[in-house]
Amino acid sequence: MTNLKCMSTIPVAIVDDKTLLREALFNNLSYYNEISIVLQACDGSDFLDGLKALNPTERPQVVLMDIEMPVMDGIEAVSIAKDLYPDMHFLMLTVFDDDDKLFEAIKAGASGYLLKDEKVANIVKAVAEIVHEGGVPMSPRIARKALALLRKVPEATQAAAKEEETIAGEHALSTREMEILSRLVDGLNYQEIGERLFISPHTVRKHIANIYDKLHVSNKASAIKVATSKKWF
Known part of the structure; x- marks a missing residue:
């Protein structure tokens, strides 16, 4: 776990169990003045410990969170952290695009969902969108899945209404x-x-x-x- 001093507009944390990927993302993001990396962690538990060690004024506004990690995965970490730090935003950055992971991440409190093959510029743009515009950035492939999930909601509601109608x-x-x-x-x-x-x-x-x-x-x-x-x- 690495703590770094916040120097710029948007303090950001990176949580990923793959050291090479985490370091590569850190190096690529370091070229952008819009953000500053204040914390790196190798899993959800490490991330929560890192937050406790930070001064409240140094905590990240946005966390780039992987999903599949040992010890504590990203979805559990987001769920716990949102209770402790409700103003913190979580941008899931993962290779997973399946419906279950997407739904679980949204329920846990994720503010966005990007695939790891996104360009770094798009990640920076997504971070700014979350903080300054209250947006919910998603990779196009993820957005299509999210829309498909939303379309299923009216169907489920209609089925429940039909069942209620049968009773009444x-x-x-x-x-x-x-x-x-x-x-x-x-x-x-x-x-x-x-x-x-x-x-x-x-x-x-x-x-x-x-x-x-x-x-x-x-x-x-x-x-x-x-x-x-x-x-x-």
Whole structure:
């Protein structure tokens, strides 16, 4: 781990377990006056230790973070660091472009996602975009994947809405009937359900008869099977 004095506009950290790649990136970035490398680390744990050792005024604004690293990977490091330093930005710089890694990085709090084959000038531009414009820079290939993921969200929402419609439309159980059904699933008898809901066992029996009718079943076991298969409770 190497600490370097911050001298320029945007203090930056580099986290990568490949020494040659880390040093090459450091050397290439050193030609740009827009940024200054204040910290280098070989994995997520090393990075977090390095942050603690820095004076708050010397901490990086942007971290160029690799994903696959020993000890602690980049996604875990970002998740922890965002809780400790919420104003810090993380630009994932990696060879991975698969959906899972992209989604995990975004959930962890990444501000951008570039592939390692990006030109150094583009990396510098991305750093400035994050800090000065609040942008979310991505390599074109990554951006296409991100858009594909976003397109899947409405489909999932529609599927959930359709399932809800099935519950409300086909079965149309009332709030009280859902309460009683949930207690049937819990294994309570009519007397116990009545005591919990402050209604008579006779009223419970009438509600359960309506539940059976709406669910198109004839007994408690079948009603519970429908409720559990639909994951209502």
